[in-house]
Amino acid sequence: MTTAFAAAPVTVVVTGVGAIIGQGIVRSLRACGMPVRVIGVDRNAESMGAFLCDAFYPKPACNEQDESYLAYWRDLVATEGAQLVIPGIEIDVEYLAGHRAGFAAMGVTLCLNTDALIALGQDKWALAQALERAGGELAALAIPGMLDSDWASCTARLGPPPLLLKPRHGNAGRGIVRLHDDVDLRYWRHKAGPGFMIQRIVGSDDEEYTVGAFGLGDGDMPAPVVLRRRLSPAGNTGYAEVASDAAIDRATRALCAHFKPLGPTNYQFRKEGDRLFLLEINPRFSSSTSLRTAFGYNEAAMSLAFYLHGRRPADAVLAPGRAWRYSEDFVSHDRHPL
Known part of the structure; x- marks a missing residue:
């Protein structure tokens, strides 16, 4: 007589669980079909995301470049027996990428893209030049x-207004403003400070797409997921529907072949007639992570298979549909009884 034993749970640390991406990663891990123990990390000690996790560690109040911050991670990894760390926010992607050797010494795997693409994803101008x-x-x-540049040069090269002024470094639409004339340019140049760029506005809000593609590091990838989306006022995906678009699929595969991403990678496009434009590449999980999982594309499950077991993720079987984001209350009476 044989006795079946359940597989031991995989212990995964997810950072930024107070934000939408981190929470989407946690929910996707819960839906991956295997036992996972989720350890949440966030700067906010009162984060609602802590309730989604099996254990929670608030970040210490110290400079992240201090040795004490790395010591915090050593203690967390050792105490919890962490096997994989998944960053949910850009600042953590940058930190983990800059301390790969330190985390390797801890014996924990990092769910990170390549250093080259992480750097390129942080600079929209550098991406355009590439x-x-x-x-x-x-x-x-x-x-x-x-x-x-001056207003006359901008309109001569980019066409009539409105134009966009956007930070070279940033995400979720933060700091992006429309310029209608020279007064706008001079005002926002002063407010934005150094490190901005000016672009022609391409396409429309109705033709914006977010694409999830899991890079294998050699230019190959499983089939991507394409969502046509509308942004929420917060700058993340507020509405999405599964789309099938041959031009976007070809462009995504061409980008993957050229930049050779590793792991979860997010591409954002806009269409203008028959023309396709790349807004940005985010070499990390996206705010659409939980939506993609709901449609059958679970990047967290892919990450477990790839980073921990070296397995190529299978092509996802996508379910058609639409999704809306909305606010709801989360109430706990056990921590703060009335």
Whole structure:
């Protein structure tokens, strides 16, 4: 007579569980079909995301470049027996990428993209330049833009207003403003400070797409998931529907072949007639993570298979549909009884 034993749970640390991406990763881990123990990390000690996790560690109040912060991670990894760390916010992607050797010494695996793509994803101007250097179909994806200049030069090169002023570094639409004239440019140049770029506005809000593609590091990837979306006022995906678009699929595969991403990678596109433009590449999990999981594309499950077991994720079987994001209350009476 044989006795079946359940597989021991995998212990995964997810950072930024107070934010939508981290919470989406946690929910996707819960839906992965295998036992997972989730350890949450967040700067906010009162984060609601803590209730989604099996254990929670607030970040210490120290500079993240201090040795004490790395010691915090050593204690957490050792205490919990963590096997994989998944960053849910960009600052944690940057920190983990800068301390790969330290985490390797802890014996824990990091769910991280390549250093090259992480750096490129942090600078929209550098990405546009990289597309233009690549030439061909990739150069055609670059949005016409320029660095700081006078209004006459901007309109001569980019066309009539409105134009967009956006930070070279940033995400979720933060700091992006429309410029209608020279007064706007001078005002927002002063407010934005250094490190911005100016672009032509391409496409419309009705033709914006977010694409999830799991890079294998060699230019290959399983089939991607394409969602046509509308942004919420917070700058993340508020509405999404599964889309099938041959041009976006080809462009995503071309980008993957050229940049060779590793792990969860998010591409954002806009269409203008028959023309496709790349808004940005996020070499990490996306705010659409939980929506993608609901449609059958579970990047957290793919990460467990790939980073911990070296297995190529299978092509996802996608379910068609639409999704809306909305607010609801989360109430706990056990921690703060009335």
